[in-house]
Amino acid sequence: MSKVLTTLMSSIFLSGCVAVPIEDYGYLDKCETSSKRKELAVVDVVEGTNSYFSVSGFLLSPLTVSVSALLSGSYVVVNNTYHYGEEVLVCETDNI
Numbered sequence: 001m002s003k004v005l006t007t008l009m010s011s012i013f014l015s016g017c018v019a020v021p022i023e024d025y026g027y028l029d030k031c032e033t034s035s036k037r038k039e040l041a042v043v044d045v046v047e048g049t050n051s052y053f054s055v056s057g058f059l060l061s062p063l064t065v066s067v068s069a070l071l072s073g074s075y076v077v078v079n080n081t082y083h084y085g086e087e088v089l090v091c092e093t094d095n096i
Contacts (some may be wrong), residue, residue, distance in 0.1 A: 001069045013063065015063075017039070017042050017043060017044050017061070017065050018042070018043055018064060018065060018068040019040050019042050019043075019065060019068045019069035019072045019073070020040070020041055020043050020068070020072055021038040021039070021040060021041075021072050021075050021076045021079070022038065022039060022040075023036050023037070023038060023039075024036070024037040024038060024039040030087060030091050031087065031089065031090050031091040032090065033086045033087050034044055034086070035081065035082055035083040035086055036083065037079075037080055037083050038074065038075070038076045038079045038080060040069065040072055040073060040076055042065070042069075
């Protein structure tokens with residue numbers, strides 16, 4: 001019963017939302033690198049537009065959020081891995 005309630009509440013609160021990668025401003029770089037760390041943020045795409053979703057859009061919103069989180073999450077993982085590697089190489093070169 002709790003899974004059904006959680007799914008229902010998630011679909012209500014996340015309708016019209018997508019997950020997008022944004023720059024992580026809270027992370028302090030150890031040294032200068034060209035890439036920046038990213039993190040995922042859930043953004044309401046219809047906020048402030050005075051528009052509304054149809055019933056089919058509302059029913060597809062959990063799918064939209066999960067697919068955008070999967071795609072954006074993959075991008076964030078690859079970007080942060082590249083950033084970490086670049087940080088290790090640049091900082092190591094600076095210490096020599």
